[in-house]
Amino acid sequence: MSARKIIIDTDPGQDDAVAILLALASPEDIDVLGITAVAGNVPLPLTQKNTLIVCELAGKTDVKVFSGCDRPLGRDLVTAEHVHGKTGLDGPDLPDPVMPLQDQHAVDFIIETLRTHDAGTVTLCPLGPLTNIAMAFEKAPDIVEKVQEIVLMGGAYFEVGNITPAAEFNIYVDPQAAHIVFRAGAPITVMPLDVTHKALVTKFRNDAFRELGTPVGKAVAQMTDFFERFDKEKYGSAGAPLHDPCVTAYLINPDLFSGRHINVEIETQSELTMGMTVADWWGVTQRPPNATFMGDIDADGFFSLLTERLARL
Numbered sequence: 001m002s003a004r005k006i007i008i009d010t011d012p013g014q015d016d017a018v019a020i021l022l023a024l025a026s027p028e029d030i031d032v033l034g035i036t037a038v039a040g041n042v043p044l045p046l047t048q049k050n051t052l053i054v055c056e057l058a059g060k061t062d063v064k065v066f067s068g069c070d071r072p073l074g075r076d077l078v079t080a081e082h083v084h085g086k087t088g089l090d091g092p093d094l095p096d097p098v099m100p101l102q103d104q105h106a107v108d109f110i111i112e113t114l115r116t117h118d119a120g121t122v123t124l125c126p127l128g129p130l131t132n133i134a135m136a137f138e139k140a141p142d143i144v145e146k147v148q149e150i151v152l153m154g155g156a157y158f159e160v161g162n163i164t165p166a167a168e169f170n171i172y173v174d175p176q177a178a179h180i181v182f183r184a185g186a187p188i189t190v191m192p193l194d195v196t197h198k199a200l201v202t203k204f205r206n207d208a209f210r211e212l213g214t215p216v217g218k219a220v221a222q223m224t225d226f227f228e229r230f231d232k233e234k235y236g237s238a239g240a241p242l243h244d245p246c247v248t249a250y251l252i253n254p255d256l257f258s259g260r261h262i263n264v265e266i267e268t269q270s271e272l273t274m275g276m277t278v279a280d281w282w283g284v285t286q287r288p289p290n291a292t293f294m295g296d297i298d299a300d301g302f303f304s305l306l307t308e309r310l311a312r313l
């Protein structure tokens with residue numbers, strides 16, 4: 001089987017960084033056509049810079065990186081420095097990037113890439129708010145049917161919310177965009193908090209990154225250490241949930257995950273529950289399924305895969 005062609009849409013974020021590193025370490029499975037930055041965890045100037053930093057850390061300075069939307073479709077930007085630190089990538093001390101951003105806007109790159117590839121051969125991997133993807137679908141509705149699959153991190157059912165009591169961060173930041181994407185008709189696979197809160201960076205797993213003895217292993221250990229502080233205080237959990245790498249791990253080994261093909265709608269009206277993923281896990285409505293909503297992960301298998309692949313960079 002040839003490597004799967006993907007566009008990563010991202011707001012790094014330490015966990016975004018690990019997701020990108022995993023993809024770039026796995027060329028036999030994943031062909032990264034480009035990486036598009038979006039405002040989310042931190043404002044756009046930082047997410048685009050962090051994307052370049054991560055590509056350089058991986059030694060992949062030929063990756064095309066594009067800058068996208070700097071704010072959600074219909075709301076003010078909400079960021080998460082309280083989780084990710086002031087830079088979005090706090091933890092390791094990494095050099096400022098020298099590789100350039102591409103001139104083309106991220107949304108135009110997404111549109112052009114889907115138009116110039118055969119239908120069903122390009123997968124979109126959103127790791128942040130869905131603004132860039134929704135903008136592309138609004139601007140060029142013809143590309144929706146060309147998407148092979150959208151594999152995204154976002155939402156929750158059993159775990160409910162992490163930025164509000166009802167909503168997960170990525171969906172909450174731009175619920176209008178999420179509504180557009182979930183209604184578009186392209187096949188969607190969702191990695192919600194229900195999965196990612198089981199992908200915990202325990203001390204043993206963090207040590208395994210550090211013991212790789214490489215700049216990448218050390219940086220990932222430092223990033224997940226930083227990230228972990230917040231989650232330990234907040235949730236009392238054994239370690240930080242490694243949200244976004246679940247997306248790129250799924251592309252390499254989908255058998256690590258299990259879930260249900262169900263209907264998922266996005267709350268866009270109520271301030272109280274804004275951005276909630278209303279997931280019909282129990283099949284209590286007649287609404288047609290529009291997403292494969294994951295519920296479980298083989299966490300040991302996931303961390304083995306991750307550590308083994310990061311060792312290559």
Ligand SMILES: [Ca+2]
Pocket residue numbers: 010011012013015016041127128244
């Ligand atoms: Ca992210």
